[in-house]
Amino acid sequence: MDVEVRVSEADFDVGAECVSLSSKTRQCGAVVQFVGLMRDSNQGDDVLTMELEHYPGMTERRIFEIIDRADHRWPLFAVTVIHRVGILYPQDQIVFVGVSAAHRHDAFQACEFIMDYLKTEAPFWKKECKADGEQRWVDARQTDQNALTRWQS
Amino acid sequence: MISVRFFAKYREQLGISTFTVAVNEIDPGKSTVATLKAVLAAKGDVWREILYAENTLCAVNQDLAGDNDVVASGDEVAFYPPVTGG
Numbered sequence: 001m002d003v004e005v006r007v008s009e010a011d012f013d014v015g016a017e018c019v020s021l022s023s024k025t026r027q028c029g030a031v032v033q034f035v036g037l038m039r040d041s042n043q044g045d046d047v048l049t050m051e052l053e054h055y056p057g058m059t060e061r062r063i064f065e066i067i068d069r070a071d072h073r074w075p076l077f078a079v080t081v082i083h084r085v086g087i088l089y090p091q092d093q094i095v096f097v098g099v100s101a102a103h104r105h106d107a108f109q110a111c112e113f114i115m116d117y118l119k120t121e122a123p124f125w126k127k128e129c130k131a132d133g134e135q136r137w138v139d140a141r142q143t144d145q146n147a148l149t150r151w152q153s
Numbered sequence: 154m155i156s157v158r159f160f161a162k163y164r165e166q167l168g169i170s171t172f173t174v175a176v177n178e179i180d181p182g183k184s185t186v187a188t189l190k191a192v193l194a195a196k197g198d199v200w201r202e203i204l205y206a207e208n209t210l211c212a213v214n215q216d217l218a219g220d221n222d223v224v225a226s227g228d229e230v231a232f233y234p235p236v237t238g239g
Contacts, residue, residue, distance in 0.1 A: 061215055125234065125237050140208075140234075140235030140236065
């Protein structure tokens with residue numbers, strides 16, 4: 001399996017990533033891509049900017065390990081995970097998970113699996129700057145933890 | 154020396170991102186995450202609240218760790234709040 005993990009301030013081109021994922025093998029019959037975007041509000045407040053912090057080194061290790069687990073569950077050809085850090089603005093792309101496989105079911109499932117574990121295990125933290133100038137760290141959500149149960153049965 | 158790192162909210166609350174602890178500050182032969190936490194917690198209330206918060210996560214050499222995991226000179230130990238990426 002081809003694996004690519006990038007954690008950086010740089011934006012990404014979804015079209016180019018799709019070509020990269022689909023061109024690994026002529027056996028590829030499905031590419032599923034998820035793109036997470038920054039919203040302009042959270043918990044009823046307008047949000048102007050968001051700052052993403054991470055634990056360099058550990059972040060990449062955790063993501064590689066999550067991808068490895070996905071690779072053991074589904075037959076995959078390629079996985080690309082990109083996560084941005086630094087200052088982001090509403091509608092900016094934050095995260096990309098792309099999976100290629102022979103069949104769509106495997107690609108859909110693996111993409112969701114990787115995203116669910118990335119949200120709960122990869123050491124990233126978001127700090128929001130609200131329209132009134134207040135800065136606050138985003139709290140982890142129980143719903144993200146609950147999402148893991150479907151993979152644990 | 155053990156390198157201790159704090160991230161996100163904890164880094165801001167302590168005003169410290171990296172802190173170094175001499176191994177001889179920890180009970181030799183019984184150096185675990187728990188003993189390291191006890192040494193650090195003695196530094197003040199904010200330290201104690203962070204280290205003993207129920208949802209604080211710990212990593213030793215960038216792998217998730219618990220109170221009973223061993224720490225030794227040269228290790229990197231991180232404490233951080235629940236993650237919020239994606």
